[in-house]
Amino acid sequence: MNELEDEDLPTEEELAEADALANMLEGGTDEGVAEPLQEAAALLRFAADGAALSDDGRAAAKTRIGEKQSGEKRRLVAALSGAIAAAAAAAVLLLQTPEVALPSPSLQLLQAQARAARGEDAGALDEALVAHRRQLLGTLQGTRP
Amino acid sequence: MNVRAAIGIAGLVLLGACSAPNARWLRSVEEAQRAADAARVEGDLEAAREHLLPVADGEGVQDSNGSGVRALRQDAHYQIARLALELDDGAGALRHADAGIALGGGDLYEANLWIVRGQANEHLGRDDVAGSDYHRALLLNDAMLGAMLDDAP
Numbered sequence: 629m630n631e632l633e634d635e636d637l638p639t640e641e642e643l644a645e646a647d648a649l650a651n652m653l654e655g656g657t658d659e660g661v662a663e664p665l666q667e668a669a670a671l672l673r674f675a676a677d678g679a680a681l682s683d684d685g686r687a688a689a690k691t692r693i694g695e696k697q698s699g700e701k702r703r704l705v706a707a708l709s710g711a712i713a714a715a716a717a718a719a720v721l722l723l724q725t726p727e728v729a730l731p732s733p734s735l736q737l738l739q740a741q742a743r744a745a746r747g748e749d750a751g752a753l754d755e756a757l758v759a760h761r762r763q764l765l766g767t768l769q770g771t772r773p
Numbered sequence: 774m775n776v777r778a779a780i781g782i783a784g785l786v787l788l789g790a791c792s793a794p795n796a797r798w799l800r801s802v803e804e805a806q807r808a809a810d811a812a813r814v815e816g817d818l819e820a821a822r823e824h825l826l827p828v829a830d831g832e833g834v835q836d837s838n839g840s841g842v843r844a845l846r847q848d849a850h851y852q853i854a855r856l857a858l859e860l861d862d863g864a865g866a867l868r869h870a871d872a873g874i875a876l877g878g879g880d881l882y883e884a885n886l887w888i889v890r891g892q893a894n895e896h897l898g899r900d901d902v903a904g905s906d907y908h909r910a911l912l913l914n915d916a917m918l919g920a921m922l923d924d925a926p
Contacts, residue, residue: 730844733881738918741881744888745910747895753885754855760881761806761848768841769799 728770731763795842798834801827802845809852822856825849829869840878847873847882854889863896884913 638646648660649669658666733741737756744753805824812820827833829849834842850873857865870890874883891906 728839728841730840730880732921733917735918735921737881738914738921741884741888742911742914742918745884745891745907745914747891747907750855750888750892753888757848757851757885764841764844764848765799765803765806768845769796769803 728768731760731767733760795835795839798842799845801833802849805849813856818856818860822853822860825853825856829853829872843876843878844880844882847876847878847886850876851882851885851889854886854893858889858892858896863893866893866896879913879916881913881917884910884917887913 644660645662645665648658649665652658652661652666652669658669661669734756737753737760740749740752740756744750805828809821809824812818812824826849829846831837831842831846836842850869854866854869854873857863857869866889870886870893873886874890877883887906887910891903891910894900894903894906
C-alpha cells in the first residue's frame, strides 16, 4: 500500500517541470519546459488572448468596416436618387401638356380691328372680340378644338 | 444629392407638371369674365373693371409662360383700358395699355392694346403719339391679314 502511494507521488523532476510550465503559462520564459509542453502551452496562451486585438488594431478594423459600409450606403443612396429623378422626369414627359395653339382671328375680326386702328369704329372691334374671347377660353380649357 | 432632396425635387417637378394646364386659373378667368359682362350690362363699369383686374395681373396663375395666359391677360388689360376710357380715366387706360403691350406677342391681342393706347393718348390730347400707336396696330393687323391670305387655298 505504501509502495503504491510512493509511486503516485510526483518526483522532484516532475515538480520542477510543472513549476516551469506554470511559470510559462503565466507569461514567464519556457526554460525548463519540455518541447511538447511548450507547444501545448503556446496554443493555450493563444486561445486565451492571442486572437485578441489591440486598441489600435480594433480602431483600424472599425475604420475599414465603416468605410466599406459607407461606400455601400453611398452607392445605394445614389442609385435611389437616380431612380427617383428618372421617375420624375418620366412623369413630367407623360403629364406635360403641349402648348395649345391660340385660335386664329377671323377675317371679320381682323377687318374690325383694322377699322378701329384707323379710328373708325372701336365698338365693332369690341363686339367682334366677344365671340373670339369665348373661343379662346374654350380652346385653352380644351373644350373647343 | 440625397434621397430626401431627390424626393423634394421630384415633388416640385411633378407639382409644376400637373399644374401646367392652369385649369383652376382658367375657371377663375371665365367667372371673372362672366361677372364683368354682367356688371357692364347693368351699367356698373367700376365693378366690371374690378372683376377683370385679377385676370390682367395674372393672379393665381400657375404657369405664366404659356401664350394662352399671355393672351388672356392682354385681353383683360384691353377691356379694362376700354372701361377706363368710358369712365373718363385716360391715364388709367394708358397704364393698362402699356402693361398689356409689355407682355409682347405681336399678335391680335397686342394689336388691340396699341389701338386702345392710341385712344387713351387721343383722350389725353396727345394726337401725335396716338397716330404712332395706331400705326403700330395697323402693322400687326396687316401682318395677320397677310398670313391669312397666304394660308388661303
